[in-house]
Amino acid sequence: MSDEQTLPAQHQTEQPGSETQMQPQPESINEYYQAARKLEGLVAIVTGGDSGIGRAVALHFAREGANVAIVYLDEHDDAAATRDQIHAMGRGCLLFAGDAADKDFCKGVVDNCLAEWKRLDVLVNNAGEQHPQDNLEDISEEQWEQTFRTNIFAMFQLTKAVLPHLNAGASIINTTSITAYKGNATLLDYSSTKGAITSFTRSLALNLAKRGIRVNAVAPGPIWTPLIPSTFTAEKVAQFGSNTPMGRPGQPSEVAPAYVYLASADSSYVSGQVIHVNGGTVVNG
Template sequence: MAEQTLPAQHQDHQPGSETEMHPKPVYISNDYKAAGKLKGKVAIITGADSGIGRAVAVHYAKEGANIVLLYLNEHDDAELTRQEIERCGVEVLMYAGDAAGAEFCSKVVTETLAKWGRVDVLVNNAAEQHPQERLEDISEAQWEKTFRTNIFAMFQLTKAVLPHLQSGAAIINTTSITAYKGNPTLIDYSSTKGAITAFTRSLAVNLAPRSIRVNGVAPGPIWTPLIPSTFSAEKVAEFGAETPFGRPGQPSEVAPAYVYLACSDSSYVSGQIIHINGGSVVNG
């Protein structure tokens, strides 16, 4: 397995910009073969301007889904994602805002229904992280903000979407390897990811009688804008080297799992987490 060495780099703003990264992340591989698995479906995706969210949005578009692209404030990245989606011959709605806000979520769902009359897939993906060496260094404000972005937003958007999901619909939540292994400098982030895993499992059981599936993906180190905007240049240069594969993953290596969990191929799968982490074995 070829190793990938990243050049040292850092961004002073979150959630980070894909346009400033070098090398650029790969969000879809040349050998990906779409098969119309989501033709005519409507998918809402948070954090879809870049990184894993962009990769999921483009893969879904290639599979025939219309996309509702939610992001915070990286307008240039979001515009590039919109262009890639439209090249696939499908339509896209774009919304910039905080998915932890109930009014924002209500507006997104209302306007999605007005345009297409349905929602089939919800991907709760947006997240932030702020490393601290000690628990004592995490302020109450940081703790609350991380939980608000990473798990409160999932609650708000899922609650807004849920009354409109029909039998066969899918909810997919992005958790993390940190929920299973922990991380010494990402205590608040890892805690939210543990909450997301529990939220996924509990909601899956709750919605099983309605034939709505709920699953998650737990990425390991993936090369996204969150990385250079989180860590020092020196740490970025070592990012992913600790995995058995000896390199970070690309968003294009994660997104096909979201396709699987969104389409009928996974019709008997719910409450599960798919681990995409370069070979690290963690408890499921």
């Protein structure tokens, strides 16, 4: 590899992308992670939980003692592999394939979780999509609306469906992005949705404080997930993460512990905040 190359050049033709096709495979959980049963007996819903950051979060939650429902679009093989790993940890896992921006679908997810586990404690709004374009004029209305539908409308619908069933001590965690703070010249619609997610997180935290429900977010930088090879050219993938102070992309396993912290009682006095996991980039946000 050259000094700027961080990964083998590769590309996938369809989003959200398949983890099984990635080389090297992303690391979802590492051998050094020491669980402490921080989420024992809790129930979590994780969107985009089939692969990438969502899979890592789901596995870390299960390692900490939670049962996990995974909401995903259509990568059934990745979702089944994640479920199998959760079952191997002795925890329960439900899979829900569909459009999280659909109100009726979200109601079905919540109803089935309550039927299975009788409670809901943590919601992780993580699913997202991105489509780079060099110019604003190149972004169609359809692309703009679809990106907002996936990244923020779905967050609104599922949060609204879950909220009546959350009690004091519950936690909502949203995935925003470094692009909400730095911007990105070719991800105009994606960055805009991430700015909306950051504002939604802060405002919802204020709204729910009196109910004892905490709302926070995680803002990843460049993380090696299926969205990367399914978004960018092989040449750009080969240099992914090289512009960070650490000079490399992060692994999903390096992001997931931030979600564990925000889901657990360790963060009982933390709400309306964003944790930046980005390889050392200072964004002052």
